Amino acid sequence: MVRALARSAAAAACLVGLFVWLGWALDVMVLKSMGAAMPVMRPGEALGLMLGGAALGLRLRRDVSRTRHWLGTVLAWATAVLGAASLVDLVLTMGSGGLDALFLRLLDDEGLTQPGLTTSPLTSLCLLLLGPALALLDRGGEARLSWPDGLVSLTLMAALLGLNGFLLGPLGTSTAAPFFFFQERSMGLHTTCVLVLLAVGTLCARPDQGLMARLTRDTLGGFVARRLVPVTLLGPPVLGLTLVLMHLSGTLSHDAKFPLFATVVAAGGATLVLLAARALDLLDSERRKANSALEASEARFRTFLDTAPDPMVVVDASGRLRFANAEAERVFGFRREALLGREVELLVPEGLHGPSPSGPPRATGGRLVTGRRQDGTSVPLEVRLSPLEGAADATLIAILRDVTERRELEKLREEYVGLISHDLRNPLSTINLRAHLLQRALHERKLEREGHMAQAIIHNVEWMNTMIEELLEGSRLESGRVDLRRESRDLGRFLEEVLERDLPPDARERFRLHLEAPLPPVPLDAARLERVVTNLLTNAIKYSPQGTPVDVRLTTVHEQAVVSVSNQGVGLSTQDAAHLFDKYYRTEDGRSADGKGLGLGLYISRLIVEAHGGHIWVESEPDRGVTFFFSVPLEAVAAAPGAASPRQRAG
Incomplete structure (x- = not known):
């Protein structure tokens, strides 16, 4: 939704500026202004909106080509230059010459003496501020406000000042004419609306950084800001427009406009406070439920760990023990209260990630280390590490399995495989020797069929020797006791x-x-x-x-x-x-x-x-x-x- 708003702002600024230029070129008043009593947008202001909208459209995505990025930056700075030139023109000529006179001559228009043509310094100021903000769009930080955010915020305030002056000015006068300091310097309604939309679109172009990141973040502050900021910014203009329309229709007298405005603003402020309080209550209720569920889950998890048949410990990112179950107490001889907060090297001197003295990692996924009991004796362990889901840091669960009995079994297995292999090799050697002698005798007697049968015996003996060698080699490698030459x-x-x-x-x-x-x-x-x-x-x-x-x-x-x-x-x-x-x-x-x-x-x-x-x-x-x-x-x-x-x- 935020990115769609940015695209809509870019398109709206370009279209409004284009329509105003067409209105000047074709001399169509309805395109120059929102109505006969509304101020007319000057050609320079319309060009500034087109440049700003085009710059925003080209800079919406980060992964654009270098040509689009360069063109968007040039248009952004051109917007700032045009705004600065308009301000200088306003100071020197009071809006009666300069840039707009040049544009009108190009359009073959009757000049700057046309009734309803006004020049507002706020429009030029907004263009001057928006240009650098668009050019520096990627300079913002993810967690802090930046220069683009500050420039866009000033632009938004200036545009809202013009909008509120247009809509709320009639509250202090007996007429419904637009008012900002003096009438001939008021911004047009379409000008203020487009500038507000363009400023908001510039913020939305990078929703993951700066001010917009704070508004869109899934936090308590972002939750409240998303509900209060739009209402506080747009509430007074909408209320002022409503009161002006009621006054024009004759349903509201002039004397009642200001008291009604103040009453509605006060009631609206109180409503916003109540809505924010209700939202905070809902969030607090959800937080309490989540905390209760988390505590219950943690209690079940600790119960599961405590009743596990293997020693299990929880180690935080700094290598300190945060939990030890009952089996860990039994194997190592420490009371768990004495282990909490101590370094894991107290139990495993070489560390959970240190070099294994017993060779390569185990085929089962664990690795062999040597642990140390409280009395100083050693215990062979197999370590398995698993990250703790949901932990804020790199917390690990370590399963320390006592493999003393397994080592004895592996030793017995290795001896058993060695004995069996030795006992099998002796008769196989005899069979192989006799089969070769038989094959030679059959070949001398030219008994080819019987010779092929003897060859089959020799082939199967070689196959059995290969299997025995594979069993022996696998057993030696699994035990980790192989010395590589x-x-x-x-x-x-x-x-x-x-x-x-x-x-x-x-x-x-x-x-x-x-x-x-x-x-x-x-x-x-x-x-x-x-x-x-x-x-x-x-x-x-x-x-x-x-x-x-x-x-x-x-x-x-x-x-x-x-x-x-x-x-x-x-x-x-x-x-x-x-x-x-x-x-x-x-x-x-x-x-x-x-x-x-x-x-x-x-x-x-x-x-x-x-x-x-x-x-x-x-x-x-x-x-x-x-x-x-x-x-x-x-x-x-x-x-x-x-x-x-x-x-x-x-x-």
């Missing part, structure tokens, strides 16, 4: 070697390697990172049409080396893309293409990349191909929990 390598040369060494010759020609400018050496565990790259390359071949190219790119983003592998396959659904790196997850196409996999390849790739301090992700749309990305730091750093990937930071 880092060495500084040229990552571009490393990718070339993997393409040459790990791909069959018939598939190698499908790959196109794109390298950025030479990068500094990257510290990496070559054997493990080769496993990641090979996994992505073989997937690209497996799930893309035969003969289509596969692009491998190496770039740098925010001190990270980023490798991408893009194919032209059918793409992934949103659900598959979200879970592709989860443990044991396989897509429908993956299950149909290779029924032997466990769904650990991409999961292990994710753990390897995160162990390097990097990230791995996928971008895909159905029928638009798939692009896998992974990043590793250019310098050896520990994995940073919660850090955004280069793709996320690059936007």
Whole structure:
């Protein structure tokens, strides 16, 4: 509504100015004035309205072209220059020559001696003030008043002074003629109305800053101002117009006009006060209801936190504890009264966001830290952070889960997987050896059919060995106890070697390697990172049409080396893309293409990349191909929990 009012003001100013010029050009009195007894608008004033309206129309939007912005600024300053020239003309010639005489000669009019032609200094003053306000429209602040607001406010006061002089002047005289100091200097009704509308439209052009921001803001002050300001500004003119019309119709005597005006103004003021009081009462009632609901919700929330089975604390933006539940008291040994207001490092010395001593972030979304009890003993914890909805600052809820038992279980699981894998590898090695001997004997006896059966046994033994190795590697990476054997390598040369060494010759020609400018050496565990790259390359071949190219790119983003592998396959659904790196997850196409996999390849790739301090992700749309990305730091750093990937930071 505010922006529509600004557009209407710009259009009205241009149209009124244009009609007045047409009236002077065609000598039509009804276009020059609102009536025979009303003052006539001079050509210079009409031109000023057209310039101001055009400047407002061009400056309504911030994202206009430079040409429109420049043209609007020029027209705004032209409005100010015209207003200043009109004031000087009024002082020097008393309105009998100067600019208006020049305009009338151009229009071939009879001159400035026409009856009803007046010059009001308020009109020129309004144009002089509006010009800079329109030119400086974007200089206002969001929360404070600015020069444009001050200039527009002065313009509005000057225009209302002319309007009130026109409408309220007859209250003090026995006639209904317009009155402002003296009649020949009165503003026309259409002039005052358009100037008021143009001043309001200038304020509405930027409703998010300055004075208009205070009026439109969803606050108590804005609520009251929106109801009182329009009534206080427009109430007296409307009342004066009503009384003048009643006097002209003969229903109101001259002696009764002023007492009636004063009585109505007093009654109106009292009504406004009562309406404001009622609005404040309604707002106060809503505030009390909201506070009651908030207190009830907070009580339920605290009850929920207090009965939670895990230690939970609330930490404010400065890192101080604001709440601790009963389980936190039990685990750490502190009474909650002793914890409130203390820094969170009292419970977690390295902090909730500090480096994890136990490796990369957990696959479950939490991260391992070491807590400290009141007696000084340590306790292993898994931390999960969640922002507190509705909090004014960056308040967090931290769930501190005691993972002592889980660590014991993980240790047992790792030992169990290791024992089982060792026990499986011995018979598999024997089976593999005997199968090779059998295949050789069958080949010597030229038993081709039986030789193919022996080859199938060897292939399945190799597949089982691969699954055992994936289980062992996944278990080692999950435990966070893997020591990476880092060495500084040229990552571009490393990718070339993997393409040459790990791909069959018939598939190698499908790959196109794109390298950025030479990068500094990257510290990496070559054997493990080769496993990641090979996994992505073989997937690209497996799930893309035969003969289509596969692009491998190496770039740098925010001190990270980023490798991408893009194919032209059918793409992934949103659900598959979200879970592709989860443990044991396989897509429908993956299950149909290779029924032997466990769904650990991409999961292990994710753990390897995160162990390097990097990230791995996928971008895909159905029928638009798939692009896998992974990043590793250019310098050896520990994995940073919660850090955004280069793709996320690059936007």
